[in-house]
Every structure is written in C-alpha cells, then in structure tokens.
Amino acid sequence: MKNAYVTGASQGIGKEFVRALGKDYNVFLISRTEADLKKVIVELEPKSRGMLKYYALDLTKKKDVEELANLIEKDKDAEVLVNNAGFGTVGEFAALPLDKELDEVNLNVKTLVHLSHTALNRFKKNKKGFLINVASIAGYLPAPGSAIYAATKAFVKSFTESIHEEAKNYGIHVQALCPGLTHSDFHQRAGINKSKYPSFMWQTADEVVEESLSALKYNQAVCITGSFNQGAITVSELIPRGFLRKLSGRYLKLEEE
Ligand SMILES: NC(=O)c1ccc[n+]([C@@H]2O[C@H](COP(=O)([O-])OP(=O)(O)OC[C@H]3O[C@@H](n4cnc5c(N)ncnc54)[C@H](OP(=O)(O)O)[C@@H]3O)[C@@H](O)[C@H]2O)c1
Numbered sequence: 001m002k003n004a005y006v007t008g009a010s011q012g013i014g015k016e017f018v019r020a021l022g023k024d025y026n027v028f029l030i031s032r033t034e035a036d037l038k039k040v041i042v043e044l045e046p047k048s049r050g051m052l053k054y055y056a057l058d059l060t061k062k063k064d065v066e067e068l069a070n071l072i073e074k075d076k077d078a079e080v081l082v083n084n085a086g087f088g089t090v091g092e093f094a095a096l097p098l099d100k101e102l103d104e105v106n107l108n109v110k111t112l113v114h115l116s117h118t119a120l121n122r123f124k125k126n127k128k129g130f131l132i133n134v135a136s137i138a139g140y141l142p143a144p145g146s147a148i149y150a151a152t153k154a155f156v157k158s159f160t161e162s163i164h165e166e167a168k169n170y171g172i173h174v175q176a177l178c179p180g181l182t183h184s185d186f187h188q189r190a191g192i193n194k195s196k197y198p199s200f201m202w203q204t205a206d207e208v209v210e211e212s213l214s215a216l217k218y219n220q221a222v223c224i225t226g227s228f229n230q231g232a233i234t235v236s237e238l239i240p241r242g243f244l245r246k247l248s249g250r251y252l253k254l255e256e257e
Contacts, residue, residue: 001026001050003077005068007059007115008085010036012184013134015044016209017082022048025080029054030068059085059111060103069118079126081119083112084134088149088190101148108152113159120167120174129172130216133160137180137229141236144249149190153178157222164221173219179208180229201228 004021008014009029018027022044029037029052037054045052055071057064072078086108089096112133123129138146139153160176167174181202187194208225215223224230236244 001077002079003028003075004050004080004082005030005072005078005119006082006084007031007068007111008134009054010040012186013179013182013205013208014082014084015040016205017084017132017212018052019044019047019206020209020213021080021082022050022052024049026050026077027052028071030057030059031085032056032058060106065111065114069114072115072118072122075122076126078119078122079128080130080132081115082132082134083115084132085111086134086152088138088146088186088192090146090149090190090192092145093147096148104148105152108149109155112156116159116163120163120172123167123172124170127171129167131160131163131167131172131174132177132212132216133175135160135176135178137178137224137233139178140233141248142241142245144245161221164219168219173216175212175216175220176222177208177212178222178224178229178233179203180224180226180232182208182225203229 002025004025005028006014006017007030009018010031010033018029018040021027027050029040031037034056037056041052041054057068059065087104089100089104116131119131133156135156136153138150139157141150143150157176157178160174164174181197183202183204203226211225212223224233
C-alpha cells in the first residue's frame with residue numbers, strides 16, 4: 001500500500017481527508033497537538049485499510065517543515081500530499097499583531113510551497129502522485145477585514161493552477177481545493193461568529209473531501225466545492241471590483257460586532 005501525507009489532520013477538513021484516504025493508503029497525519037492526533041488515530045484506524053501514523057509538528061517552524069520534507073523526500077512510496085493546515089485572522093490588518101499575520105503567511109503559503117516542491121520532486125521520480133493544496137473561495141475575493149487570509153489563499157490558488165499545468169506532463173495530478181464555509185473549528189479559532197451565516201451557505205468537511213477526491217481523479221485543476229459557492233464565485237466575477245471590495249468589506253465587518 002502507498003503512502004499519503006495530510007497536514008492539519010487532527011480535525012475539520014484534514015481529518016476527513018484522513019478518513020477517506022485511509023481506505024486506500026497508509027496515512028501520515030501532521031499537526032501540532034499530539035493528544036488530538038492520537039484521538040483521531042484511535043477513532044479512524046479501525047475503519048482504515050492502511051496504517052495511520054502521526055507526527056506532531058508545528059508547520060510555522062522551519063525546523064519542523066524540514067523534518068516533514070525529509071520524510072517525504074525519502075519515502076519511495078509517497079503518492080499523496082494534502083497541504084491542508086492553515087488558519088485565518090479577522091480584523092483590520094494594521095491593528096492585528098504582526099507576528100500572527102506573519103505566521104499565517106508562513107503556514108498558509110511558505111510551508112505549502114516548501115512541501116509542494118518536495119512532493120513534486122518525489123512524485124516525478126515515481127512518475128505518479130497526487131497533490132492537493134487547500135485554498136479557499138476567499139482567494140477569489142478582496143477581503144477587507146481578512147486581508148492576509150484572502151491574500152494567502154489567492155496565492156495558493158494561482159500557484160497551484162500553474163504547477164498543475166507543469167506537473168500533468170509527468171502523470172501527476174495537482175488540485176487547488178477551494179471550499180467555502182465548512183463546519184470545523186476554523187471559525188472559532190479565527191473569532192468568527194458562525195451563526196451570522198445562513199445554513200444554506202455551509203458544507204460539511206466530508207462533503208468537501210468527497211468533491212475534492214472525485215475531481216482529483218479527473219485531474220481538475222481547481223475544485224470549488226458546493227453549488228452555492230460555484231454560483232457565488234461566478235456572480236462575483238461579473239461584479240466590478242471596486243463594488244465587490246466594498247461589499248465584502250461590509251460583510252466581513254459583521255464579524256467584529
Ligand atoms: N472551514 C472553512 O470554512 C474553510 C473554508 C475554506 C478553506 N478552508 C481551509 O481549509 C484548511 C483546513 O481548515 P479547517 O476548517 O479544517 O480548520 P481547523 O478545523 O481549524 O483545522 C486546522 C488544522 O490545522 C492544524 N494546524 C493549525 N496550525 C498548525 C501549525 N502551525 N502546524 C501544523 N498544523 C497546524 C490544526 O491542528 P493543531 O492546532 O493541533 O496544530 C488542525 O488539525 C485551512 O487551510 C483553511 O484555510 C477552511
């Protein structure tokens with residue numbers, strides 16, 4: 001059985017990737033909190049065909065990112081990487097603590113670039129591989145009130161579309177996954193009040209993962225999950241950018257009330 005690596009695997013979307021990939025792969029789970037990782041393994045290992053193993057690493061730290069990159073580089077059986085670990089912050093950029101904003105760039109962008117580079121080189125040697133980089137529909141929009149988050153996700157989407165085209169000649173599938181609102185701990189961590197958003201806007205993490213993995217089979221470069229999100233992005237592309245900035249700014253400000 002081949003190996004899959006999932007970052008941010010202890011909950012939310014990452015945990016659902018572990019559940020789905022465990023049917024066909026040994027899965028390596030990576031996130032910071034060892035107790036949470038152990039809990040996921042206890043819950044999911046009996047339902048998995050492959051072996052589950054964890055590494056408690058902080059992927060904002062260069063040393064920890066290098067440790068994971070070394071594992072992937074040396075793993076002849078590595079076939080899947082899901083760069084899922086990420087977080088968001090909400091508030092006026094200039095008023096937010098700079099250290100946390102820079103950590104957000106490190107995790108959402110720099111780590112993802114490092115691990116994508118390592119994985120693509122490994123997959124090229126194997127002449128096969130699957131790379132999913134988790135972006136967001138936030139990457140399509142200007143987002144006053146969540147400037148760094150939206151910018152990191154715009155980077156992930158653009159970067160991943162480009163490497164998708166480069167990698168397909170080597171038999172490697174690369175996908176930018178763009179979910180919208182998805183039930184998880186993400187919003188609580190970001191200080192976002194979930195009840196402000198109507199229920200039709202939400203997906204569950206397992207719905208997001210199912211759509212992602214079925215699009216991956218056909219090597220779809222960008223997977224916007226959910227028909228609401230697909231419609232919203234199509235409409236947003238017709239709206240003049242200046243108006244869209246004002247609209248999304250007003251919308252995000254609701255979070256701070
Ligand atoms: N939920 C949404 O509405 C939504 C929408 C669009 C895109 N996304 C994207 O989907 C991805 C997953 O989000 P989610 O909703 O599943 O979030 P979540 O429930 O908050 O899970 C985040 C995961 O990342 C791990 N993590 C956080 N910081 C880390 C670090 N420094 N090093 C290693 N692991 C770290 C967390 O575990 P530890 O804290 O233990 O490290 C956890 O396993 C993110 O990239 C997010 O931007 C989410």
